[in-house]
Amino acid sequence: VSVVAERMRIGEVAARTGLTTRTIRYYEEIGLLPGGDAREKGRHRSYDEADVERLLHVTRLRDLLGLSLEELSELVEAEEARAALRRRWEETESREERLRIVEQALVNVDRQLELVRHRTQELGRLEQELAERRKLILRRRRELAGP
Amino acid sequence: VSVVAERMRIGEVAARTGLTTRTIRYYEEIGLLPGGDAREKGRHRSYDEADVERLLHVTRLRDLLGLSLEELSELVEAEEARAALRRRWEETESREERLRIVEQALVNVDRQLELVRHRTQELGRLEQELAERRKLILRRRRELAGP
DNA sequence: TTGCTCCTCACGTCACGTGAGGTGGC
DNA sequence: TTGCTCCTCACGTCACGTGAGGTGGC
Numbered sequence: 001v002s003v004v005a006e007r008m009r010i011g012e013v014a015a016r017t018g019l020t021t022r023t024i025r026y027y028e029e030i031g032l033l034p035g036g037d038a039r040e041k042g043r044h045r046s047y048d049e050a051d052v053e054r055l056l057h058v059t060r061l062r063d064l065l066g067l068s069l070e071e072l073s074e075l076v077e078a079e080e081a082r083a084a085l086r087r088r089w090e091e092t093e094s095r096e097e098r099l100r101i102v103e104q105a106l107v108n109v110d111r112q113l114e115l116v117r118h119r120t121q122e123l124g125r126l127e128q129e130l131a132e133r134r135k136l137i138l139r140r141r142r143e144l145a146g147p
Numbered sequence: 148v149s150v151v152a153e154r155m156r157i158g159e160v161a162a163r164t165g166l167t168t169r170t171i172r173y174y175e176e177i178g179l180l181p182g183g184d185a186r187e188k189g190r191h192r193s194y195d196e197a198d199v200e201r202l203l204h205v206t207r208l209r210d211l212l213g214l215s216l217e218e219l220s221e222l223v224e225a226e227e228a229r230a231a232l233r234r235r236w237e238e239t240e241s242r243e244e245r246l247r248i249v250e251q252a253l254v255n256v257d258r259q260l261e262l263v264r265h266r267t268q269e270l271g272r273l274e275q276e277l278a279e280r281r282k283l284i285l286r287r288r289r290e291l292a293g294p
Numbered sequence: 295t296t297g298c299t300c301c302t303c304a305c306g307t308c309a310c311g312t313g314a315g316g317t318g319g320c
Numbered sequence: 321t322t323g324c325t326c327c328t329c330a331c332g333t334c335a336c337g338t339g340a341g342g343t344g345g346c
Contacts, residue, residue: 011299021300026336042343044300064270066213069335095291102288109281116274120267123211127263134256141249144242158325168326173310191318191326216309 006049013047017055024055032058032073065115075111153196160194164202171202179205179220212262222258 014021028035028045033055039045058072067075161168175182175192180202186192205219214222 009300020337022338023336025301030335042301044344060273063213064266064273066210099288099291102284102291105284106281106288109277109284113274113277113281116270116277119211120270120274123263123267123270126207126211127260127267130256130260130263134253134260137249137252137256141246141253144246144249156326167311169312170310172327177309189317189327 007046008048008052010045010047013052013055016052017059019055019059027055027058027069030069030073032069032076061112065119075108154193155195155199157192157194160199160202163199164206166202166206174202174205174216177216177220179216179223208259208262212266222255 010021010024013019013024017024024033025045027033033051035045054076058076061067061075062069062072157168157171160166160171164171171180172192174180180198182192201223205223208214208222209216209219
């Protein structure tokens with residue numbers, strides 16, 4: 001029993017994602033967001049819940065990993081393909097095809113995990129160095145306050 | 148016994164920091180890098196070890212924390228003031244002034260530490276969610292491979 | 295029907311990249 | 321003196337911001 005997808009306009013998507021409408025339109029322009037292919041010029045854009053989640057995920061990767069939009073496109077492209085395939089999941093009775101889809105999803109999430117962990121390590125090193133500096137400062141302060 | 152500061156030109160600084168000469172000149176242009184105030188137009192720029200370390204630190208904050216150059220300037224401004232004051236450290240016999248310098252350095256490093264830790268937390272949450280997703284995918288794969 | 299939101303240009307900005315043509319210093 | 325590096329414009333690009341003027345749909 002599938003529910004009809006809740007449709008929203010760009011303003012609501014902007015409010016829910018914290019992005020501007022300009023940014024959302026720009027992402028469609030460069031192909032990062034699919035964008036209703038069959039929209040007549042001048043008519044309003046329409047989005048659903050999946051679009052919001054996609055935007056939230058993409059912008060999180062953008063901010064936390066510092067990726068360019070082109071890199072993001074590549075990273076998420078496979079994911080898109082997966083989503084498209086997943087829509088065919090129900091229709092797909094072939095076990096081999098289902099395995100292919102799942103395998104692809106795994107490669108994808110693993111790539112993202114690797115990037116996140118690498119970043120975390122770099123941040124860890126930076127934190128260590130800052131903490132070391134802090135110690136030095138504290139020591140100097142103690143010496144000054146001392147006898 | 149202080150050593151005469153090792154002077155280098157912009158190309159060497161670029162090589163050692165991984166930045167382009169254009170970026171280094173741009174940072175000077177916007178005031179992020181002090182830049183030899185008294186350089187005759189057309190003459191070569193000159194840098195020392197401290198400049199290299201400053202650039203390395205600043206670009207690390209830029210990349211890992213995603214700060215704008217203006218935010219970076221503010222964050223590092225206090226640091227610059229500190230460095231300037233530190234040069235006067237030797238000449239400063241006043242205990243109160245030395246304490247002020249050390250106190251300022253502490254505030255500064257603490258601000259940077261807070262930003263780093265906040266980032267680390269956000270990355271941690273993202274990693275958790277991705278790991279969760281990975282589990283789901285693995286479960287699906289098992290089900291497909293099963294009987 | 296009236297507002298509010300959305301639409302499409304189109305120019306501005308930030309943080310540089312990329313030459314073009316010319317001078318400096320080991 | 322000859323190369324190589326550096327110099328200063330100055331225009332291009334990426335990822336949007338910011339209006340201007342006009343239409344769409346509850």
